[in-house]
Amino acid sequence: MTVTIYDVAREAGVSMATVSRVVNNNPNVKPQTRKKVYEAIERLGYRPNAVARGLASKKTTTVGVVIPDISNSIFAEVARGIEDIANMYHYNIILCNADKKKEKEIRVINTLLEKQVDGLLFMGGVVTEDHVQAFRTASVPIVLCATTDEHGIIPSVDIDHEAAAFDAVNTLIRHGHRDIAMISGTLQDPANGFARFQGYKRALEGAGVEYKEDLVRIGNYRYESGVEAMKYFLGLKKRPTAIFAATDEMAIGAIHCIQDAGLKVPDDFSVISVDNIRMASMVRPQLTTVAQPMYDIGAVAMRLLTKLMKKENVEHSRVILPHETILRLSVSEV
Amino acid sequence: MTVTIYDVAREAGVSMATVSRVVNNNPNVKPQTRKKVYEAIERLGYRPNAVARGLASKKTTTVGVVIPDISNSIFAEVARGIEDIANMYHYNIILCNADKKKEKEIRVINTLLEKQVDGLLFMGGVVTEDHVQAFRTASVPIVLCATTDEHGIIPSVDIDHEAAAFDAVNTLIRHGHRDIAMISGTLQDPANGFARFQGYKRALEGAGVEYKEDLVRIGNYRYESGVEAMKYFLGLKKRPTAIFAATDEMAIGAIHCIQDAGLKVPDDFSVISVDNIRMASMVRPQLTTVAQPMYDIGAVAMRLLTKLMKKENVEHSRVILPHETILRLSVSEV
DNA sequence: CTGTTAGCGCGTTCAT
């Protein structure tokens, strides 16, 4: 049924070892024989079996990617960066959604390892001791992508979320705002949640502004929660003049909430956030935000992983990519 | 180094066949022995090698997915549907971006086949003879996802693009519009391009409205091209009163172009499109559009593929999922 | 219920 290397060998009148050499571009083959083999391959429609190859060589040229949710544009963008670089190095990607559920994450890490991936990319979730434990049992390199572990022992690529938030809030402060509310993510989340919240507090402190608890609402990163939070702020006796949202989506929710209440951005409220998703420049007013280089995070992480897989020694196994404030139209002087 | 089924067998004092049975949940094992084996597995930290398993069993419990671009929210949503169902049936996904480049598509189809995937999902590109040719050499089932082949010989899951466009334009007509412009995709693209354009023409015909070439612009599905097309319509001596865009993104571009020109939607122009991406309900005015069940397309396609892989016989190997017009706020009476 | 024995398709020495 399926044509194997043996069939090709017979057809070409050589041994299977020679066919193997040809297929693997081993230079030790006479050009003439090489040609014969290629012809036999062509004639028979031979297709190398990557599974058998993987078993024999103990390499699968495949890397596993665990991702929170591929339908979330942020992660999709990172995934695209990963894929492009993987492609460049002739690796394939096994993609597993894990919905930021710890138990599911551990499970897919294990199935990925069973599949003998040559490396693992773990994306955007919280990294607990149990994760580190699972990683330890792996005999292949692992890099964290858009997240980091507490102890900083696992290679990772991410931005400095605290600093990004700090910069965002400072932009507001430089525009004269002092009553700045925040729509945060859950404080359980070390990166998008806690760190960004810390950046907010530090910026206030730096400006000598008192931190007020009722100017902070916790959302779930999504549009609707931005709307909800803004409704709350709108109901305050003393309203803030500016909103810092932990994500663009929540910021856009806030903007629409403001507009639906008959008020204006940035005239009545300035709004800033972190991420720079495509939609940020597709709303009116266009959103001022601190850009996170999503594609690059994926690309750099994958490149780092290839180095690790080749056992090259890398200088920095924890890389922090720069963020950048994109001034658009949702922030103005108070 | 790596612990194999032999090691477990020795440790548990049984044969490797028994270990294999335990690992594969074969009922023919005495509970007691089963327990011993499990303990040995635990003690040794044994992890089954899926590659070896794949070679021996000729099944990899992996399906290949070729996708145009994972960072495009439409495809990402379909991919999510695929993943969820795959997961449910314990399949993993190898994901390959192919950017709608034919040559790249053929290439990844072949590498996926080399990896011995148990099935293949081909998503959203044009299916040429060369594709069909590549599919033929495969010994595993294939289903097209969000696309179809001309001859309709390959199993597929999609919506009726022509009808969706027809419905969209008819919605406009029912609101009294007769001067309806279209922002189309390339007519080379049979589904999102040509079919939607045909639906537009058929709707006009049905209403006895003459088709005018200068009321149609070709875009590239993206926001910016919607802006460009709308600029053109704004420049017309006789402007249309309504815009039908082939995709939500282009529609949103058109809306912003209109608004940036100081005009209003839907007061000055009604706008409708096809897709229903998340952003459609996140812009002001919220976009009226014909929804395409993206998640379901992926889910149904994957479910169909599982049936094909199990060699169950399926009644309908070409499924058309229903679309639905979502009335929001971007369309009003003329 | 359990063990023995062949492969699965290919990479890789080691000879020649």
Add this chain to the structure above:
DNA sequence: ATGAACGCGCTAACAG
């Protein structure tokens, strides 16, 4: 430059 033979880790008959 080429071939013979072994083994990668596991499943799948077949015996018992």
